[in-house]
């Protein structure tokens with residue numbers, strides 16, 4: 334087991350001053366009134382507090398360090414240097430344009446180079462970046478770049494498919510549209526055959 338120095342990718346820092354809890358709840362009251370309702374009516378009286386709590390969960394990724402999750406690695410691999418794939422990692426995120434939820438699954442693969450990482454840590458990296466305001470494109474890139482930087486493996490492949498409520502519930506109102514994004518780094522980027530194997534493994538039945 335070795336500790337690797339952290340090389341955090343370029344991630345937006347917290348805003349300089351975090352508003353107080355009371356300010357956040359006031360902002361929710363303003364939005365409720367803006368929507369056309371009365372924030373003082375009984376059904377809505379506790380909503381600002383609940384929304385503040387919910388934001389704490391939805392956006393807990395701002396207070397977590399994805400690279401730190403990958404700092405502990407294992408060198409006892411018995412020479413294993415082939416694709417390690419985690420399929421169907423469920424994630425929930427929010428689009429940075431409308432704060433509308435989008436949810437889907439991620440497939441994350443890497444080819445180790447002498448050391449491996451705990452499997453749950455890869456899923457944790459997806460979760461940390463998903464629990465921030467995102468675009469699916471940026472989310473896909475950030476997960477791939479973080480694993481590539483932290484583990485220095487032979488390659489990383491990330492594929493995500495998600496449904497965006499900002500498309501289904503508003504705007505063009507297209508339900509059941511799936512957005513698919515992928516990011517290939519290292520050997521997955523340079524070798525078509527490896528990308529093909531990744532795709533085959535992703536689509537193979539369990």
Ligand SMILES: [Zn+2]
Pocket residue numbers: 428429430431432433499500
């Ligand atoms: Zn949106």
